[in-house]
Amino acid sequence: MSDHHNETFISKYIFSLDHKMIAKQFLITGMFMGVVGMLMSILFRLQLSNPGESFAILEWFLGDKWAPGGVLDPNMYLALVTMHGTILIFWVLTAGLTGTFANFLIPLQIGARDMASGFINMLSYWFFFAATVVLLISLFVETGPASAGWTIYPPLSALPQAIPGSGLGQDLWLISMTLFIVSSLLGGLNYIVTILNLRTKGMSMSRLPLTMWALLIVAILGVLSFPVLLSASLLLIFDRSFGTSFYLSDIVIGGEALHHTGGSPILFEHLFWFLGHPEVYIILLPALGIVSEIISVNSRKPIFGYKAMVISLIAIAFLSFIVWGHHMFITGMDPFLGSVFTFTTLLIAIPSAVKVFNYLATLWRASIRFTPAMLFAIGFVSTFITGGLTGLILGDSALDINVHDTYFVVGHFHIVMGLSAIYGMFAGVYHWFPKMYGRMMNKKLGYFHFWVTFISAYGVFFPMHFLGLAGLPRRYYTNSAFPMFDGLSDINEIITFFAILGGVVQLLFIFNFFYSIFKGTKATENPWRSNTLEWTTPIERIHGNWPGKIPSVHRWAYDYSKPGSDKDFIPQTEPLKEGETEH
Amino acid sequence: MNIKLRNNTFKQLLWIGMAGISMFFAGLTSAVIVRSAERGWDTFVLPEYFWCSTVVIIFSSILLVLSKRKVKRGVSPTPYIFSTLILGLFFAYFQFKGWGQLILEGRYFVGPGSNPASSFLYVLTFAHLIHVLGGIISLIVVTIKSSQKKYTKEDHLGIELISIYWHFLDVLWVYLFIFLLFSLK
Amino acid sequence: MTNLLIILIAFLVIATLVQILRVGELLSEVRNLDVNKVTEKDNKTQSFLMGSVGILFLVSCVWQYFSWEHLMLPAASSEHGVTIDKLMAFTMILIIVVFFILHIILFYFLYKYRKGDHNDVAYYYPHNNKLELIWTIAPTIVLTVVILYGLSVWDQITNADTSKSQVIEVYGKQFDWMARYPGEDETLGSYNYKLVQGLNALGVDMQDEASLDDKLTRELHLVVDEPVLLKLRSQDIIHSAFLPHFRVQMNCVPGMSTQFAFTPTKTTSEMKEQEGDSFEYVLLCNKICGAAHYNMQMKVVVETQEEYDNWLSQKNTLSEKLITKK
């Protein structure tokens, strides 16, 4: 493991077994997919704000077939929405976020030389890579990529007669998703085992940084929920390709009565959301962990209520398995079942509220240092509050009747999951960049990036609630087909304006990222004066992480501004002084 | 990494992997439960061959228990592992025979002669067999390594891992078998 | 050509940026400063920005509310819709209040507790069990109220008495809707998807006596203040019948029959008076179903009993339609 002298380019950069390199591979693939997904959203936003108008950029990207004369084709609109959702949920915020930070931080923060199995780790990345390639190929098939929404409800996703994207495009989507699931299972296995077994001396579970707790719980969620999605897709594949009737029944399409009888599309929805809801937390929890860490470091103050933070993480994770029915209130499910799901869903608000209060308490009488990472962490707290509150409306079955599948939902989930997790990811990148590349990211660009992103993101998603309350359904190619929505065009224009602004400013981030890799100012070993173990490693990032012995741990990660110490931080490696209590 | 830590790590990897596999089957079997409660669900008796495979796989598990005992006492476990492997192959054979019998009875996976009940039966047994296939491949590897005397009294991780996994497949099959017996009744 | 130009300009912009950054960083190296270190001045600017942008954000939320409020759906036109609206108002007020309180606290703390000369050392305050208990229990109590209130409304809606309801079938297919009225005998005839053909778009079984007087229509007419029970079916894929003005929504699933019971309370003409002449009730599709999903609609009319009888009597029964045509 330690003979890093005779490494070739291939073994160092391509088939690397080193967790730090694998993390970077995940990050850069995720960033690339992020650009693709965001570009898609800008393309379809143009159609929504200016329905039927011709845009050269649409024709340029999509060609004559999907944007004849520069006007987006309705099938392509749905395809773009579907791919945008798939890419952002799975590629950017599941693999890109967890893959990056779990791989990078776990060994460094628990004090291990590498992951339990570097090989499995490498496999995990390459399965992800293969999934990415297949997904990207599906963008170029003749009948278009999958178009049935990221939730791929059959029968729509099963019948090419219903929408062209359900042909080859959907096949590739399913293949890609299967590879993706394998990748995340392999990754998850490794994260769990590593955290449970390879902690350095003194790193008891109650001293784990909150990032580690979050990543551990996320990995458990993933291992328990992704296989169910696999079984759902497997049955869908059989229905599509072999003619079984698991999900299909009594269908007449294109003037032809299909032979399928006895299947139930609702069955798919149950299986799908059994993954789908935990997936939302798979996206959110790593961000919660990262943000807790960054807020504490930059407030120079221990995270308030460490234990409550851990317990609420566990409670959220547990509850997330028994709430999936809130996506199905109006599928004709048994009303009593609906009540049960309302009850469990609204319970999630309790641990979430505890988290928010604890963040606020951490900021109280702090000594806040506004690094770009801290700004994004604060942005997270704000979006988590805003989005979490609208969840109370969607989780209430009686209220969901009228807002289900409207833009209210789009606004809600983008804020609580999309923005929060993206902010968590940005915060993490700004914060750990010095450890990843040994250089600093440019601070001024970081500030600029944050402010424009923060303003335009709310500018995009806050008004969507009003669209939803006006009754506008989601996944509509245009809302000009109903006179009742004519008044909404102003709101749509505002949203698109901010979407473009927000999209463009991300390029600045990408620029900052690559510029700083090569040209950024040199970082010191512990630039943020942080307690956790990763900051005790040397700047030249080596295989095995620590040159000598792995340091042992004597305290929790949050001794900032502890009275009786002359510095405002006490690294975990520093033994307790005589008479000092642990917290 | 010392041996104990390594062993623990790999065992845990396996356990957690098995938790994932269990969720996969939990998904499928709960789909059966939901589906069988609705109209148009066929009922029929399972082919006798599936009873044979049940007996065979239980026996094979017992053999593996013995082989672990042997290796712990320092005796060569190769014959036991090898016979487990053979029984594993028999299990696969009986599964195929069982499917053959179903087809003779006119119960197909798809097409006019099929019903969600028979489709589900094929999916569940087939998915299980895929996992058995993984077990058989590992058994081959372990048999070879064992015949090369790679396992010692103290260090026989391969045997431990395959034991855990194989018992898991065993329990999983018994669960599926009983589950199918009841849901097809 | 323009493409080339755009690429060229993009390169120039990037090159300029790199140079500006380099110059900044080199200058600071000369002056032995670290440009990327967060200075006291940064803390001042950023915390000031946090406070002011925060206020701006909250103000903009209020602004959005007042400038777009008139676009929201009008008050419910159904009996249960009124209870939903009340529940909605209650929940909305609750979350808006919490939203403002939490954000004001957040932005205030950020403004107040920046690192600086007056505030160099944070207060070491790792936990306070009593406080944490309080803010676990407080939301629990509030949520209990929300849950109980919500469930009582849900219960009323889903357990509505349908014995006296007029049954109407609503049938969705790519990309339009049809309605079927039961006719004199007040029963809908049975159906089988294999019978869907030509004029018999719903696959109604004409061997069934009850089918003969059923009527197919392309508009949904309802009688004001009379309870209806919509029976929903789909021909091909999942659709969702969404009647936003009545606070009604239910999926239409192939192979299944779902239903929703409600009572309309305002006629179309009353609504026209209230909302302007162009007002119409609609039923729209709210589950992604293909290229023309965005335009899958049916006109809905709520009227008096006479108007309704008059309208319905002009429609042909299925037997007239299917059997005489043959």
Ligand code: HEM
């Ligand atoms: C530039 C920023 C973004 C913009 C402008 C944007 C905009 C949109 C819009 C307008 C829709 C379509 C609504 C509809 O017709 O149903 C949509 C769908 C969606 N977006 Fe975004 N979005 C952005 C970022 C994100 C992020 C960060 C996520 C990550 C969670 C995300 C996840 C989704 C998902 C899951 C869907 C649903 C796709 C579906 O209906 O199948 N988006 N987005």
Ligand SMILES: [Cu+2]
């Ligand atoms: Cu959910």
Ligand SMILES: [Cu+2]
């Ligand atoms: Cu539709």
